[in-house]
Amino acid sequence: MNFLKRLENEILIADGAMGTLLYSYGKDSCIEQLNLSHSEQIMDIHKAYLDAGAQIIQTNTYAANYLKLSRYGLEDSVKEINSKAVQLAKQAVQSKAYIVGSMGGNRGINPQAISIEEIKRSFREQLYCLLLEGVDGILLETYYDLEELETVLAIARKETDIPIIAQVSMQEVGILQDHTTIGEALNRLESLGADVVGLNCRFGPHHMLMALEQIAIPSKAYLSAYPNAGLPAYTDGVFHYDGDPDYFRKSAQSFREQGVRLLGGCCGTTPEHIRAFALELKDTEPVQEKALKIKEEKIVISTPTIEREYLPLQNIVKERPSVIVELDPPKKLDTTKYFRGVQALKEKGIDAITMADNSLASPRISNSALGHLVKQQTGVRPLIHITCRDRNVIGLQSHLMGLHTLGLHDLLAITGDPARVGDFPGASSVYDVSSFELIQMIKQFNEGLSFSGKDLGQKTSFSVAAAFNPNVRQLDKAVQRLEKKITYGADYFITQPVYSEEKIISIYEETKHLDTPIYIGLMPLTSSKNAEFLHHEVPGIKIADSIRNSMAAYKDDPIKASQEGINITKALIDTAAELFNGIYLITPFLRYEMTVELSEYANQTSERLRRKHRV
Ligand SMILES: Cc1cc2nc3c(=O)[nH]c(=O)nc-3n(C[C@H](O)[C@H](O)[C@H](O)COP(=O)(O)OP(=O)(O)OC[C@H]3O[C@@H](n4cnc5c(N)ncnc54)[C@H](O)[C@@H]3O)c2cc1C
Ligand code: MET
Ligand SMILES: [Zn+2]
Known part of the structure; x- marks a missing residue:
């Protein structure tokens, strides 16, 4: 049975962060390369999440694509790293959980920095590696740029029938960086064929729930949420999350009430956070409908705008x-x-x-x-x-x-x-x-x-x-x-x-x-020297020869120059x-x-x- 069938009547628990757990191997090292160099440790993490109650386990492949691996000179290892990741996950969970291939977003606040064509190429390569090795689903996660997610989702939907989870990361509560509301974004992902749509990363339970309260339960797709363990602290050059697993336990019912059926964790979460979710939601049924929280009308305090004193x-x-x-x-x-x-x-x-x-x-x-x-x-x-x-x-x-x-x-x-x-x-x-x-x-x-x-x-x-x-x-x-x-x-x-x-x-x-x-x-x-410097050394300035010559004529007389x-x-x-x-x-x-x-x-x-x- 694929996990979509189970989501019809159940809430499923997913695992939590890989990246932040593996951060201890060095903040500048390639997390996905650890599949090859530290296979045992990767399997231990998968086992710990399984033991905590996770029913869906992600491969350690979040950034295992050409674009990101090339930062470490590992662009030729896309296949090796992805294949190994799936093998490790399978070996660790021994068919006791579903395995989803994690594929993360690449674009940040400046979407133009990476072209859609580059994204398509890099995505296809990673997708084929994961599909070839045999995963139970694809986890598209941490997409700040909706255009990127829509593009890759369309490719994935065309290439495979296995379940696809498509998750955006919010810029502000309820909105993406291109100003699309999450309600609109999740609808678009659903209509592009995502089986599960939702949110991950950037925010902890508090803000994620605030955002979910404003949207309806999707009509066809199931809803997912992978919150962070709160906001990171930065000490001695490293980020760390101190989010308490008991706080996660307390938020679990609220996620259920918002219609979430797949609940996992993102940055800063540990097997203990996932255990808290699993224990709290054990034997609970998913909700079919919910009341939308009507956004309170904002009270507009009309402070006077600062008027211009000059005409533009x-x-x-x-x-x-x-x-x-x-x-x-x-x-x-x-x-x-x-x-x-x-x-x-x-x-x-x-x-x-x-x-x-x-x-x-x-x-x-x-x-x-x-x-x-x-x-x-x-x-x-x-x-x-x-x-x-x-x-x-x-x-x-x-x-x-x-x-x-x-x-x-x-x-x-x-x-x-x-x-x-x-x-x-x-x-x-x-x-x-x-x-x-x-x-x-x-x-x-x-x-x-x-x-x-x-x-x-x-x-x-x-x-x-x-x-x-x-x-x-x-x-x-x-x-x-x-x-x-x-x-x-x-x-x-x-x-x-x-x-x-x-x-x-x-x-x-x-x-x-x-x-x-x-x-x-x-x-x-101001002088011939000034003219020569500007002409030869300052970017964006070129001086006609005739002008440089006439300045040169007064080389020795600063006033005349x-x-x-x-x-x-x-x-x-x-x-x-x-x-x-x-x-x-x-x-x-x-x-x-x-x-x-x-x-x-x-x-x-x-x-x-x-x-x-x-x-
Ligand atoms: C009126 C004025 C005031 C300035 N004031 C400052 C200042 O206060 N401080 C300061 O640091 N600099 C200043 N500069 C310099 C300026 O930042 C740049 O060096 C240059 O003039 C480009 O303008 P821009 O910054 O808007 O770059 P943009 O037009 O945004 O260009 C960005 C990049 O594209 C490149 N580019 C620009 N034109 C082309 C082209 N035709 N083909 C291919 N690539 C191109 C540029 O080299 C740059 O790398 C000023 C320039 C002008 C004209
Ligand atoms: C920056 S979001 C990272 C998501 C990924 N699932 C990880 O935990 O590593
Ligand atoms: Zn994250």
Whole structure:
């Protein structure tokens, strides 16, 4: 009899964690490789779960797929590891329990990191190995990404008639990372042919039950739950779970009342947790129906949203010429010169001061702290750059909430220069998300939702710029990137500095079909050395030969060299202002007197053009 037949009238108990029990073999070692090197210990774990009352035992193959094994150089051992795992499970349980082949999800918070094609290939290979060795069912577990689970489930359903258990892991209580509710997700898995659908990992009994209370018992499939032993603690570099088996015993009846028919454990659980479930549910019957807990209407406390004090820059630059100036926070603690610069630029009537986020991956005074002071003390609009390099998705969201609270609504979302280019090359570059998802995250905040779809209680009113690097061989490719950034929600673009009139004209030609405004980046050169460094060493910057030659002519005269840098930029302003409303001036080395002069020139140029076009 296969175990589905038994689930018609019984609650079955599954085993608990393998991975966290095997963690003691080394946190960086490959758990699945232990099938080959520590066969006895793997069998002992299976036997312990069997002895505790588990009726369904998983193979130690959760991450035994090409994608994950290749991290350990074990990509050629997929067959050997999976076959051995099934053999060990069979030998350990001696037909006293069913054996299911565990196959875990691969995708994390950034689903795009692994393509569906790679997932399909890797999944098929592992599936064939497990089927060939003969398992009683397939356990698809710990899928954070529903698209991945739906894809692999469809493959498995096509390849085999044995029972399939399909389990998702929630991002927040009741919802997946793509914001699908678990009710909807389980329905979709059921209609793709899963025989058992449910939840595993990430949460313990408390939150899993909260989620299950909100969903109906599936009509065709059976419901499963494999909770974690609570949340992990982190001590001396290792994770450990202290969840008490007696707490599991107390929750067993609640799982039954929610309609669960297959109950096991995930991370942190031990044979003792499973024994507690088994003893508590022994001889109890599954429930056929349950009352749904109606989600209480949320009381919306209407706190006033923080209003924008300035019109978004995209609205301004669509209507009239606009100059914004980058003045980066200092690398040292004295801000006297910085504020002198802000004041001088304010007098030129610029629309914003843009403030880099540790550009070139070197630490500077926090741009949100300094931006707040700039706004408070001078009334100039700060435009805050945000990179994905220094903050993970927790830090990014906390930062956005902070910026909203400070009333800093103008942002530039960028991936950011990698740590290896900066002062601390060994520091980690986080990159949980790229500029695309960061733009999306900011736009979701504007809808009042966190990155995971959680209600923020208020909507933000961010305006989000994105970076445009036109200094590439194939400008059309860079423009395709812009188009993609627009679909993610970019409101306008700011370019890397450009150093030729031809480049400005080709940017215009390649982007004139876009409705989204562009600020053209211009940075005055300070010396010939500066020009050579930027051209040869700074990613994303290329300087025309003619310009480098004219800077070289003043190699030995720093004053004339910087005047030449200003003159070159003025000529570029003449071209840019004919074609674009937006001019973005970058202040080199806090030498604000240069961008002050150029801001004035840019304003005069647009005034001149306005008069000319009126005539
Ligand atoms: C206006 C502006 C302000 C900036 N401010 C900062 C700052 O404050 N701090 C900081 O660290 N960096 C800053 N940078 C640098 C920036 O982070 C990148 O180095 C670069 O400009 C790419 O922009 P992005 O980060 O949005 O990358 P994305 O467009 O998100 O690109 C991400 C990745 O794709 C690659 N890529 C980009 N374009 C292409 C293409 N056409 N073809 C193939 N691959 C491509 C990039 O190299 C990068 O690895 C700024 C850049 C600009 C233009
Ligand atoms: C990260 S979830 C892991 C699930 C798997 N069944 C294990 O216990 O190792
Ligand atoms: Zn787990």
